[in-house]
Amino acid sequence: MSDGFKKGLNTAKMHLNAGFNGMLPLIIVGAIGMALSSILPKDGIFGDLFAFLNEIGLKRFDVFIALIIGQSLSGKVGLASGFILGYYSNQLGLGIFGGIVVGFIAGYSGLAFNRMKLEGSTKALLSLVVLPVITAVVGFFLIKYGISGPVKFIQDSLVNFLNNVSATSSVLLAIILGLMFGFDLGGPINKTAGLFTMISLTEGIRGPITYAAVAYMLPSMAAGLAIMLDRKKVLFDEDEHVQGPSVFALGFLSLSEPALPMMFSDMKFMVPANMICSALVCGLIAGFKIESTLALGFLNFAFMNKAILGVIIYLGCLALLTSLILIRRKFLYNKENCEEA
Incomplete structure (x- = not known):
């Protein structure tokens, strides 16, 4: 493995961790809403509150992770692109994997734009108008016809695996996750196990x-x-x-x-x-x-x-x-x- 590839991989991990850390507050909001809904009445104003907390915390967090990864990679240029692509990914139900993939697309697109030798009003015009429009149009076709199929397959396969393992041997799943949690304390193995738990929570497991x-x-x-x-x-x-x-x-x-x-x-x-x-x-x-x-x-x-x-x-x-x-x-x-x- 070349040094350049290792460096790029480590950089991607850093921006992915930034996305995870930025997403956690929303997950916590959704979890709190789910917890409160189990002890408080679900009618009237409480029902509206729980629906709101669930919406932003467990149904829209993938938009936020795309936005954070885009911003982490390319600064302000990646914010709008990350939101646009993340929102469309969310509409297609691509989940956290979709948010991660389109976040990197937005981020690296913004990074390529930042490397262009542009100055003054030209750069401002392109970053405010041209880049978001191009991102929205190209991203629409890329996500719909290129990314959505494989990502949806991975997401559905993972959810089905969680459901099947939980139904047949929840203890085995718990032991495997426990080994992963205890391995590197916040590192990639630990984060991967954390990703399983977040996906499971959004699926009601x-x-x-x-x-x-x-x-x-x-x-x-x-x-x-x-x-x-x-x-x-x-x-x-x-x-x-x-x-x-x-x-x-x-x-x-x-x-x-x-x-x-x-x-x-x-x-x-x-x-x-x-x-x-x-x-x-x-x-x-x-x-x-x-x-x-x-x-x-x-x-x-x-x-x-x-x-x-x-x-x-x-x-x-x-x-x-x-x-x-x-x-x-x-x-x-x-x-x-x-x-x-």
């Missing part, structure tokens, strides 16, 4: 988003707990002890990234341990058929259909187990380094 919410809590809770259990400060340095309580608290918001420094300091050992513990907690939740409509940290528990105390106990035990593994490995790691010195 709530199990995977529940697994994600709890699995994302585990690493930071475990890392923070391990630091706080090191009362004599022999395993972790002063900076880590200052960060420990914050890392633990951020785990309650389903943020796994704060655990990266601690979990990846000994990747060959801690990554498999974290994957196993994440798979265990996801498998337990699936086994007891526990679902939630809200993937927002500790608030997730308030919208679970049953066994809330059980989930808290599972999560607490596995966080403690992971933290003890981390402490033990840290002790052995430090001992090995002292002997080598």
Whole structure:
């Protein structure tokens, strides 16, 4: 694989992550609307509110991801193009994959335009009038006759796979997702599993988003707990002890990234341990058929259909187990380094 290709791939991943991060607030809005609709009456003003939250959060988020990717790649030039193509992709029901594909089309088109040697009023006229019109016309035919078929096939195949696996073995699906959640804590494998959960939520399958919410809590809770259990400060340095309580608290918001420094300091050992513990907690939740409509940290528990105390106990035990593994490995790691010195 050439260096140029690797660089381009890494750049595309960066802009894709920007799209995911920009899309998350809308997904959360939709999830909150779904959660509230399960406990409040659906008639009258509440019904209108839930329909509105569902519309912007779970039915239009793909427009936003296209817009964000377009803007991330080419600045203001990509905003209008991203919206235009994203909106049409949404109308055809191409889902998140369609939003991603057309976002990159808009972004790279805008990037090519930015590289043209234009100045002053000419550049302004082209960017405000000509480029959006060309994008709309060319994008219409490209999406309708070139992209929609393959993207729709991938989207439908993925949804059918989720439905079939959830129907036949939800525990197996949960274990696979748990292994992916625990692998790279916010990296591409983790993000791919997150993509599954978002698609499943928009299709009314709530199990995977529940697994994600709890699995994302585990690493930071475990890392923070391990630091706080090191009362004599022999395993972790002063900076880590200052960060420990914050890392633990951020785990309650389903943020796994704060655990990266601690979990990846000994990747060959801690990554498999974290994957196993994440798979265990996801498998337990699936086994007891526990679902939630809200993937927002500790608030997730308030919208679970049953066994809330059980989930808290599972999560607490596995966080403690992971933290003890981390402490033990840290002790052995430090001992090995002292002997080598």
